[in-house]
Amino acid sequence: MGSLSNQDSATTHFQSLMEEVDGPLKSEYEIVHQGYPRETLVRFLKARDWNVARAHKMLIDSLKWRTQNDIKSILTRPIVPADLYRAVRDTQLVGLSGFTRLGRPVIAIGVGLSTYDKASVNYYVQSHIQMNEYRDRVVLPYATKKYGRYIGTCVKILDMTGLKLSALNQIKLLTTISTIDDLNYPEKTETYYIVNPPRIFSACWKVVNPLLQERTRRKIQVLHGCPTDELLKIMDYSSLPHFCRGESSPSSYDSDNVTSSDDCFSLDHNFHQQLYNYIKQQALLVDSPVVKQGSVHVTFPEPEPQEASIAQTIESEFHRLGDSKGGIMGMISSGLKVNGSWKSLF
Structure with missing residues (x-):
C-alpha cells in the first residue's frame, strides 16, 4: 500500500467499517480517537501495513479489550x-x-x-x-x-x-x-x-x-x-x-x-x-470520597509471534554473554568501572 491515493482509499474504507460500530464499542472508540477518528485509523493501518481487514480486526479487538477491562475508568x-x-x-x-x-x-x-x-x-x-x-x-x-x-x-x-x-x-x-x-x-x-x-x-x-x-x-x-x-x-x-x-x-x-x-x-x-x-x-x-485500595487487574494479551521471538532472542543473548568467559561476568567480577560509574550490560 505505497501510494497516497491507495492509503487514502484504505482509510476511507476503514472509516466506513467503523461507522457500523455501536454500543459499548462505539463509546470506547470515541475515547480512543478523542475527536480525531481518521488520524486514529491511520495509526492502526500503519500497524498492519495498510491492510484494512487486519487493521479493522486489530482495532475491534482493542476496543473489546478496553471494554472488558474497563479501561475508560x-x-x-x-x-x-x-x-x-x-x-x-x-x-x-x-x-x-x-x-x-x-x-x-x-x-x-x-x-x-x-x-x-x-x-x-x-x-x-x-x-x-x-x-x-x-x-x-x-x-x-x-x-x-x-x-x-x-x-x-x-x-x-x-x-x-x-x-x-x-x-x-x-x-x-x-x-x-x-x-x-x-x-x-x-x-x-x-x-x-x-x-x-x-x-x-x-x-x-x-x-x-x-x-x-x-x-x-x-x-x-x-x-x-x-x-x-x-x-x-x-x-x-x-x-x-x-x-x-x-x-x-x-x-x-x-x-x-x-x-x-x-x-x-x-x-x-x-x-x-x-x-x-x-x-x-x-x-x-x-466514585466516592473514599478511595479504594487495590490494583486494577487487566487481562494480559498474548504477545504476537514476532514480539515473543524478540523477547526470547534478547534472553538467550543475555545468557550467552553472561556465560562467555572473560565476558560480562568477568567485567563485573573484576570491578571494571567506566567514567566513575558502573557500566553493566545490554
Missing part, C-alpha cells in the same frame, strides 16, 4: 497509599520531561535502572496504562490545542545506563507491557532515542535489530556519548531529561546534583504530581 483508580505509588515510581522509571519544538511530548524511560521490584505486576501494568491514557486524553489534546495542529505522537528517550543481567527477571513483565502497547496503542511514538548505551549494547543490538519491523527500525536512533547536541536539534534544553544534560548531568540517579523536582522519574516531578492529582480528583468525581 482506569484514570479514576489511583494507586494508594501514596507511599506505594512512590515505590512504583522509584522502580518503574518513566516520565514526561517536556515537549519538542514541534509540540510532541518527550517521554523519558530509565530502561537500565528500572527494577520493578517494589509492587505486584498488576500495579506496574496499571501505572503504565494510566500513563498511556493520560498521555492520550490529556497531554496530547493539550499539545494539539497549544500548537494549533493535531499532535498524536510522542518522542521517547530510552536511557540504558545500568542495565544488568538481572533484567532477565523482568522479561515477562516487559513483554506484557510491550504487547499491550503494540496491540492497543500502536504508532504512538515518532522516534526512539537510545542514549547512554553500554559497551555490550552493540552486541545485542546486532542480534535484535534484524528482527524488528522496518517501520520500527526507521524510528530508532542510537546516540553514543553525550546525546545533548543531537537532542537539542529538536527540543529546548529545558525539555531534556535530567540524564541528558551534558556534563552538568550526573552519571547516576542517586547524585546530590539532581533534585526530585528535576528528576522526571520522581513522584515529586511536576508531571507526576499533575498526573497523580488528576487521577485522585477523577476518583472523587465518579
Whole structure:
C-alpha cells in the first residue's frame, strides 16, 4: 500500500467499517480517537501495513479489550497509599520531561535502572496504562490545542545506563507491557532515542535489530556519548531529561546534583504530581470520597509471534554473554568501572 491515493482509499474504507460500530464499542472508540477518528485509523493501518481487514480486526479487538477491562475508568483508580505509588515510581522509571519544538511530548524511560521490584505486576501494568491514557486524553489534546495542529505522537528517550543481567527477571513483565502497547496503542511514538548505551549494547543490538519491523527500525536512533547536541536539534534544553544534560548531568540517579523536582522519574516531578492529582480528583468525581485500595487487574494479551521471538532472542543473548568467559561476568567480577560509574550490560 505505497501510494497516497491507495492509503487514502484504505482509510476511507476503514472509516466506513467503523461507522457500523455501536454500543459499548462505539463509546470506547470515541475515547480512543478523542475527536480525531481518521488520524486514529491511520495509526492502526500503519500497524498492519495498510491492510484494512487486519487493521479493522486489530482495532475491534482493542476496543473489546478496553471494554472488558474497563479501561475508560482506569484514570479514576489511583494507586494508594501514596507511599506505594512512590515505590512504583522509584522502580518503574518513566516520565514526561517536556515537549519538542514541534509540540510532541518527550517521554523519558530509565530502561537500565528500572527494577520493578517494589509492587505486584498488576500495579506496574496499571501505572503504565494510566500513563498511556493520560498521555492520550490529556497531554496530547493539550499539545494539539497549544500548537494549533493535531499532535498524536510522542518522542521517547530510552536511557540504558545500568542495565544488568538481572533484567532477565523482568522479561515477562516487559513483554506484557510491550504487547499491550503494540496491540492497543500502536504508532504512538515518532522516534526512539537510545542514549547512554553500554559497551555490550552493540552486541545485542546486532542480534535484535534484524528482527524488528522496518517501520520500527526507521524510528530508532542510537546516540553514543553525550546525546545533548543531537537532542537539542529538536527540543529546548529545558525539555531534556535530567540524564541528558551534558556534563552538568550526573552519571547516576542517586547524585546530590539532581533534585526530585528535576528528576522526571520522581513522584515529586511536576508531571507526576499533575498526573497523580488528576487521577485522585477523577476518583472523587465518579466514585466516592473514599478511595479504594487495590490494583486494577487487566487481562494480559498474548504477545504476537514476532514480539515473543524478540523477547526470547534478547534472553538467550543475555545468557550467552553472561556465560562467555572473560565476558560480562568477568567485567563485573573484576570491578571494571567506566567514567566513575558502573557500566553493566545490554
